[in-house]
Amino acid sequence: MVIATLGEVVADYRLRMALAPARVAAMAGITEAQYLGLEHGTAWPGSAAVQAVIDALKIPHTRRLHFQPADSPLDRSLSQILHGYDIPALIVDSEWRTVEANCYAQRLLPGSSTPGWSLPRWILHSPEARERLANWHQAAGCVADLVREELAAGLDNLELRELDRASRPYASDSAPHAADSACHLLRWRTDTGPHPATACLISVPTGRPDLRQVTLIPRGTQPGHPLLDAKRSQPWDGPLLVDLLNCGVCGLLLTGGGAPATYHCATGCLPDFPVAALDFRVAQEVVPRVFGPDECRQLAVAQESLTADGFDMSLNVPVTPKHALDQWTRSMTDTQRRGILTSAVRSITVYGAVDCRDWRRSALRYAWRDLL
Structure with a gap:
């Protein structure tokens, strides 16, 4: 198990200590730009600099054990x-x-x-x-x-x-x-x-x-495109939110599976979340963000151009955000749903309700990707 987003953990401990980014950077002996790149997940200042930030913020050793080290293989x-x-x-x-x-x-x-x-x-x-x-x-x-x-x-x-x-x-x-x-x-x-x-x-x-x-x-869809005749990859098979959810208490990724299928924290910090229910809850936030009114209009124009070029689309583009959510529920494959999630969300941090094991009352914090 690894920390889903190192920058979120660093930001959390900086806020606990009520320190400005410039102050943490000075304590770690790096520039403010290097520190902000680490916190925002946009740059990697090097292993030595990361270690200096961790030391400056006094992050406990029990938390450091779960950090994904630089240069380690892909999980x-x-x-x-x-x-x-x-x-x-x-x-x-x-x-x-x-x-x-x-x-x-x-x-x-x-x-x-x-x-x-x-x-x-x-x-x-x-x-x-x-x-x-x-x-x-x-x-x-x-x-x-x-x-x-x-x-x-x-x-x-x-x-x-x-x-x-x-x-x-x-x-x-x-x-x-x-x-x-x-x-x-x-x-x-x-x-x-x-x-x-x-x-x-x-x-x-x-x-x-x-x-x-x-x-x-x-x-473009011209004949002879070097990408269009490639072998199809394997469709997505598994819980949609795997590797996107992390625990707001211990920082570990939530795992998915079992019967009945649930997302759960290995350390038991949070209640188990039914896979289908949490997937749809997240979709209600993500889908309208990806398929806003302007995006739907642009997609409709693009579909007309592709159709005129003879490109057969397996799924008509949505005309409204509500239509997009309906397609999510009724028409989309898990591979399409997973693609929408990963294009819009870097990670989702799950926080349990105080003194309550009811998953419905848990809060979700989204780290959004910039949509082009």
């Missing part, structure tokens, strides 16, 4: 999520070197399954990248902006400095912006037709602020 649930995607995705470390890649990433980028392979290094140095990327100069510029953003956030290592030097000729004149550098297009050369594109989305896996997930999302 089973995170690996299952990675290989459950039906688009290319890979997990990289703080130096942007591959930790694990799913079958779609391996098909699109054959070298990506090799430990130590680096997407930024491939873009900057590989002749293959110049041949395959129709917008290679733009991609190299995105690498430059991304590296500058990481260095500005306090993440510093030899690989990033080398990438910074190599990418500097392609950097934009203005300072990078997170919204721009976190999602950009790669246009792939094919033998026929327009160049198909993928949007490169960078996120932080739940509970592993030392890692990054790189997801390549197809844009």
